[in-house]
Amino acid sequence: MKKVLKNIFIGLVFFFLFLPIIVLVCFSFNSSELNIVFEHFTLRWYYELFSNKQLIEAFTNTILIAIISTIVSTVIGTMGAIGLHKYNFPFKNTINKLLYIPIVIPEIVLGISLLSIYTLFKLELSIYTILLSHIVFCIPFVVVSVRSAINKNVDTIEQAAYDLGASNFQTLFLITLPTLLSGIRAGALLSFTLSLDDVIISYFTSGPSSNTLPLKIYSMIKTGITPDVYALSSILLLIVFIILTFNILMQMRSIGSDAR
Amino acid sequence: MKKESKFFKYLSLLPISFYVIVLIFLPLLYIFCLSFLTTDYYGGINNTLTLSNYLNLIDLVYIKLFIKSFLIAGISTFICICIAYPFVIFVSQKKKMTKNIIMTLVMVPFLTNSLIRTYGWIVLLRKTGIVNTFLQDINVISSPISFIYNDFGIILGMVYTLLPFMILPLFSAVDKIDKSVIEASYDLGSTSFKTFFKIIVPQTKVGLFNGSLMVFIPAIGYFFIADLLGGGKLMLIGNLIKNQFLSARNWPFGAAISISLVLITFGLVKIYQKIGGKMDDLGGF
Numbered sequence: 001m002k003k004v005l006k007n008i009f010i011g012l013v014f015f016f017l018f019l020p021i022i023v024l025v026c027f028s029f030n031s032s033e034l035n036i037v038f039e040h041f042t043l044r045w046y047y048e049l050f051s052n053k054q055l056i057e058a059f060t061n062t063i064l065i066a067i068i069s070t071i072v073s074t075v076i077g078t079m080g081a082i083g084l085h086k087y088n089f090p091f092k093n094t095i096n097k098l099l100y101i102p103i104v105i106p107e108i109v110l111g112i113s114l115l116s117i118y119t120l121f122k123l124e125l126s127i128y129t130i131l132l133s134h135i136v137f138c139i140p141f142v143v144v145s146v147r148s149a150i151n152k153n154v155d156t157i158e159q160a161a162y163d164l165g166a167s168n169f170q171t172l173f174l175i176t177l178p179t180l181l182s183g184i185r186a187g188a189l190l191s192f193t194l195s196l197d198d199v200i201i202s203y204f205t206s207g208p209s210s211n212t213l214p215l216k217i218y219s220m221i222k223t224g225i226t227p228d229v230y231a232l233s234s235i236l237l238l239i240v241f242i243i244l245t246f247n248i249l250m251q252m253r254s255i256g257s258d259a260r
Numbered sequence: 261m262k263k264e265s266k267f268f269k270y271l272s273l274l275p276i277s278f279y280v281i282v283l284i285f286l287p288l289l290y291i292f293c294l295s296f297l298t299t300d301y302y303g304g305i306n307n308t309l310t311l312s313n314y315l316n317l318i319d320l321v322y323i324k325l326f327i328k329s330f331l332i333a334g335i336s337t338f339i340c341i342c343i344a345y346p347f348v349i350f351v352s353q354k355k356k357m358t359k360n361i362i363m364t365l366v367m368v369p370f371l372t373n374s375l376i377r378t379y380g381w382i383v384l385l386r387k388t389g390i391v392n393t394f395l396q397d398i399n400v401i402s403s404p405i406s407f408i409y410n411d412f413g414i415i416l417g418m419v420y421t422l423l424p425f426m427i428l429p430l431f432s433a434v435d436k437i438d439k440s441v442i443e444a445s446y447d448l449g450s451t452s453f454k455t456f457f458k459i460i461v462p463q464t465k466v467g468l469f470n471g472s473l474m475v476f477i478p479a480i481g482y483f484f485i486a487d488l489l490g491g492g493k494l495m496l497i498g499n500l501i502k503n504q505f506l507s508a509r510n511w512p513f514g515a516a517i518s519i520s521l522v523l524i525t526f527g528l529v530k531i532y533q534k535i536g537g538k539m540d541d542l543g544g545f
Contacts, residue, residue, distance in 0.1 A: 007350075010347060010351060013347050013423075014365065016420070017366065017368075017369045017420075017423065017424075018369060019380070019384070020378075020380025020420075021377060021380060023383055023390065024376060024383070027383070076275045076276060076279060077276075079271065079272040079275065079276070080272060080276030080279075082272055083271075083273040083276065084276070086269075086272075087272075087273060095276070095277055098284050099276075100539050100542065101284050103542055104473070104477065104525055104526075105477075105521070105525050106477055106478060106480055106481030106521055107478065107481055108482075108483065108498050108501055108518075109291075109481065109501075109521055109522055110287075112291065112518055113288055114283075116290055116291055116511065117283075117286060117290055132283075139276070139279060143276070144542075147540060148540060168268055172268075193370065193371050196371060196372075197370055197373055197374055199373070199374055199484050200481070200483070204506075213373060214373055217375045217379070218484070221382075225379055229376070233373070233376045237368075237371070237372050240371040241368065244367070244371070248361060248364055251360055252357070
């Protein structure tokens with residue numbers, strides 16, 4: 001009996017978390033534009049979505065920004081985490097401390113400080129400044145994730161590789177990076193998520209001509225969002241779901257191989 | 261001994277150092293300097309040093325705004341704790357695979373854009389929304405209830421958007437507790453209530469504070485939730501900063517508010533470190 005109540009509680013929390021999303025997915029198949037009752041099933045909004053050039057462009061930009069910022073921040077963050085672990089240099093402690101700033105300060109402060117510095121350097125606000133800003137706030141999360149995977153073991157295995165005559169490159173690509181893979185993957189996934197979800201940083205660092213999904217939606221909310229946006233969000237959700245399922249499968253595999 | 265090449269050292273350290281100095285330190289330093297400058301009639305920045313931006317903050321209007329903002333963030337944090345604690349305790353009693361799947365599912369909502377999710381609540385709760393229409397159709401209410409466009413709407417939006425940030429650190433803390441300690445407490449005749457406050461809370465206080473930071477700090481700055489779910493005039497500190505930078509164009513004043521926020525944040529982080537929290541655990545979930 002008690003167990004049932006616990007499961008009901010877990011279920012209720014999930015209901016709360018998923019309710020608005022379920023509503024949007026349902027209404028993306030609804031023939032009525034009013035979003036109050038479900039009339040009947042239609043794929044009309046999905047067809048309309050593909051003829052809405054602006055929306056498709058916003059979608060592509062958002063995905064591209066997420067992919068590129070994930071790749072760049074994962075590379076810089078991973079190399080940085082390894083470097084900060086291995087080498088000593090002056091101000092290392094300061095660098096380590098400053099790295100936490102984008103994680104702890106309110107996003108809005110990061111947004112306005114980037115906006116100010118772009119203005120100071122006369123960088124024109126555009127889709128590229130959004131990309132740069134996303135890289136800025138993703139890197140610390142990658143560093144933290146990768147660092148959590150670094151332990152004494154890694155040093156020992158690396159030393160063994162060097163002793164056996166492996167070159168720096170061989171050690172890095174065949175030993176270090178594969179050992180840190182779980183941390184790198186977690187960092188990359190987090191970056192991708194943060195970039196897709198971001199509203200605040202994009203809001204401050206975008207120019208009048210840059211067209212990304214959050215900005216597009218923000219401007220639409222005042223007048224009302226058309227169901228093709230729901231259709232788009234549903235597609236996005238599906239993509240994310242596939243990536244996550246893939247991630248769970250990878251986890252299962254690594255748990256399986258640990259057991260062996 | 262290990263052979264090290266200078267090339268590798270520079271390859272790994274130069275990008276990250278450049279990034280930290282130019283894209284983290286410099287912007288914050290600039291905002292800090294900006295907060296001591298003045299602005300002319302057109303929003304241009306004058307190079308005269310002043311404390312007036314900070315002194316202007318000591319005004320009843322802004323003090324009220326700060327208090328309100330902190331209250332909303334505080335209430336949202338408290339509600340998140342009340343939902344997340346039982347949730348993570350129940351989940352931690354499941355099998356390993358089930359735990360993994362549940363924790364991944366918790367992340368799913370915040371993989372869709374937060375604006376879209378917030379809009380989902382508008383569709384559900386506005387006066388002509390699904391819930392009100394339904395309640396009127398079954399004659400439970402005669403006129404629509406104002407669920408949103410008020411403080412309740414803002415708190416709902418904050419709790420909804422930030423709940424996963426409470427659940428994740430709290431879960432990793434609760435999951436680490438030795439289950440036999442909890443069993444022992446029951447065996448010795450403790451109630452669930454007592455076990456929770458005497459065993460679980462003390463052992464997870466770092467995770468609890470971590471989650472609270474990850475909810476409280478963003479809740480001060482999430483202007484778009486107040487914009488979308490709050491009633492027109494009610495503003496949070498985040499909205500005030502946004503207005504100073506985008507519409508009022510008083511950047512130095514906006515910078516002063518931002519620096520005050522950063523100082524408060526640093527204070528909270530210091531407390532977190534004092535009670536034994538590790539910096540790497542913030543945001544590393």
